[in-house]
Amino acid sequence: MKDDSHDAGGPPQSGELSSLPREMQPPPELERKVTEELRRRGLIGTASQPRSRSGQPFAALARTGLAAAASLVLVAVGFLLGRATAPELPAPGAAQTQRPTLYALSLFETDGFQRAEGAGALERYQEYSRWVAEARSREQFVTGEDLTVDRGWLLAPMADAEPGVSPPASASLSGIFFITADGEQQALELARQLPHLQHGGYVVMQEVIPTDAPPRLQ
Amino acid sequence: MNGDDTLQLERFEQQRDEAAFHALYRSHTPRLYALAMRLSAGSRSDAEELVQQAWVRAIQRLDRFERRSSLRTWLSGILVNCYREQSRRRGRAPLELDEETRPRAAATIAEFPPRLSQADPIDVERALARLADGYREVVVLVDVNGCSHREVSEMLGISEGTSKSQLARGRARLRELLSDRPRSGTRRGTS
Numbered sequence: 008m009k010d011d012s013h014d015a016g017g018p019p020q021s022g023e024l025s026s027l028p029r030e031m032q033p034p035p036e037l038e039r040k041v042t043e044e045l046r047r048r049g050l051i052g053t054a055s056q057p058r059s060r061s062g063q064p065f066a067a068l069a070r071t072g073l074a075a076a077a078s079l080v081l082v083a084v085g086f087l088l089g090r091a092t093a094p095e096l097p098a099p100g101a102a103q104t105q106r107p108t109l110y111a112l113s114l115f116e117t118d119g120f121q122r123a124e125g126a127g128a129l130e131r132y133q134e135y136s137r138w139v140a141e142a143r144s145r146e147q148f149v150t151g152e153d154l155t156v157d158r159g160w161l162l163a164p165m166a167d168a169e170p171g172v173s174p175p176a177s178a179s180l181s182g183i184f185f186i187t188a189d190g191e192q193q194a195l196e197l198a199r200q201l202p203h204l205q206h207g208g209y210v211v212m213q214e215v216i217p218t219d220a221p222p223r224l225q
Numbered sequence: 226m227n228g229d230d231t232l233q234l235e236r237f238e239q240q241r242d243e244a245a246f247h248a249l250y251r252s253h254t255p256r257l258y259a260l261a262m263r264l265s266a267g268s269r270s271d272a273e274e275l276v277q278q279a280w281v282r283a284i285q286r287l288d289r290f291e292r293r294s295s296l297r298t299w300l301s302g303i304l305v306n307c308y309r310e311q312s313r314r315r316g317r318a319p320l321e322l323d324e325e326t327r328p329r330a331a332a333t334i335a336e337f338p339p340r341l342s343q344a345d346p347i348d349v350e351r352a353l354a355r356l357a358d359g360y361r362e363v364v365v366l367v368d369v370n371g372c373s374h375r376e377v378s379e380m381l382g383i384s385e386g387t388s389k390s391q392l393a394r395g396r397a398r399l400r401e402l403l404s405d406r407p408r409s410g411t412r413r414g415t416s
Contacts, residue, residue, distance in 0.1 A: 023349045024368035030255035031262055037273050038250055041280045042243055050284045052242050129346035216351075 028129075034140075152185075152215045159213040160195060164204050168195055174209040181208070185215070230296045238287070250280065253297060256370075257304050263365045264308045266354040275311065279304035294376070301370070302380040305362065309381070312358060352402035360395030367392050 045051045116122075123131035142148035159172035182203070188194035191214070198212050233252060237245040257276050265271035283290075283303050290299055353361060353369075362381065366372040367388070372380070374388040381388070 023346060024364070025371065027346060027349065027369050029259055029370060031259040033254055033258040033276060034269075034273065037258075037276060038247065038254070040273070041250065041277050042246065044277055044281055045246065045284055046243075048281065048285075050241075050281065051246050124345065132347050 154213040154215060159211060160191075160198070162195075162198055162201075162204055162210040162212065164207045164209070168199070168212075172211050172213055174211055178209050227295070234287075234296060246284070253300055254280075256297060257300055260301055260304055260365065260370060261308070263350075263353055263369065264305070264362060266361070267350075271311070275304055275307050278307040278311075282307065298372070298376060301366075301372075302376075305366070305380045308362075348403060349399075352399050355402055356395055356398055359391055360398055363388055363391040364395040364399060368396070 042051070046053070139148055139151060159170070160168040161171040161174060162168045184201075186194060186197055188197060194212060198210055201208075201210055203210055229252065233245070233248045237249055239245075254276060257279060258272060261272035261275040261279075262269070265275060279300060283300055286303075290296070294302075353365065356364060363377055366377050366380065367374065374385040374392075377383075377388040378385045383391075
């Protein structure tokens with residue numbers, strides 16, 4: 008695909024765009040899905056029973072495809088049901104069931120954290136994404152968000168909010184709430200009403216960077 | 226078409242079996258998947274659906290492939306059309322311009338190309354994902370995938386002029402999005 012007409016303002020120097028990866032590894036199961044769909048439609052045959060170029064697929068192949076499709080539907084329904092119920096927290100004191108316990112992993116950085124910049128940032132993202140993909144493949148991943156670190160508010164007991172994202176060193180992370188607001192002030196207003204502050208706790212408020220459409224590189 | 230493409234294609238046309246398809250699939254899907262991920266703004270499920278639809282349609286219409294373009298370009302065009310059909314089904318209008326950004330975009334056409342040198346790849350990917358559909362298609366195809374405006378015009382069924390103006394507006398919008406991005410934290414490791 009040779010670019011022969013970049014004349015919408017001269018030759019591109021947008022190196023960040025042209026250097027983005029043009030390839031991403033698809034999930035391994037996609038190959039199986041596509042192959043099964045092609046078989047189901049009679050567009051390809053198996054290795055031992057290649058599809059005739061002009062005729063219909065073999066009847067046995069069609070039956071196999073239908074059975075596979077039915078299995079896929081069942082798997083998909085099961086997966087959706089699982090997703091719909093998995094994130095629910097068990098009620099305190101509820102009888103233990105087979106449902107997995109929900110855990111929060113909170114990530115911290117200190118001055119000693121090895122930060123990545125520029126192209127290294129993409130590699131770092133891919134590194135974290137591989138961890139997510141692995142956790143997802145085990146059906147253990149629920150959600151994850153990226154937080155701003157250079158803008159935030161520290162709410163302390165009996166004090167007004169101050170810019171900052173670092174609670175006292177002795178503070179232990181004891182809970183996470185996600186809220187929505189039409190801006191920082193509205194969010195702060197709600198944060199100030201948290202009972203946690205009245206009990207001597209600290210609250211750090213950070214904006215969640217929209218990750219509804221992250222690169223999700225494999 | 227390059228030699229590998231020709232060999233794989235001929236083998237598939239002769240055998241029409243899984244093994245021959247897998248060879249084709251593994252050669253071209255990483256690129257198709259990257260394109261699908263960006264067009265669908267990072268939605269993995271949408272991207273997988275698009276790749277599957279594109280392969281089904283490509284195999285159905287293989288006899289119409291005239292080999293004037295590379296197989297990769299032909300497959301990309303099919304995927305883009307699948308995406309546009311998906312957008313229409315969902316009530317999105319891929320070429321609809323964002324009225325709010327139109328005047329500003331038009332005003333900055335002379336400033337191209339965008340200076341994105343301060344942006345890191347994660348922010349660029351996120352900004353791409355936030356572009357309006359019509360902008361994203363052209364920016365991804367031209368600036369990321371290296372397509373020509375002629376190829377884009379054939380893929381999208383638009384004039385080359387429209388492709389160029391969409392690219393200009395898309396780049397301008399991208400620059401706006403990058404200029405007011407927040408810095409992200411731990412997950413990408415920069416702070």
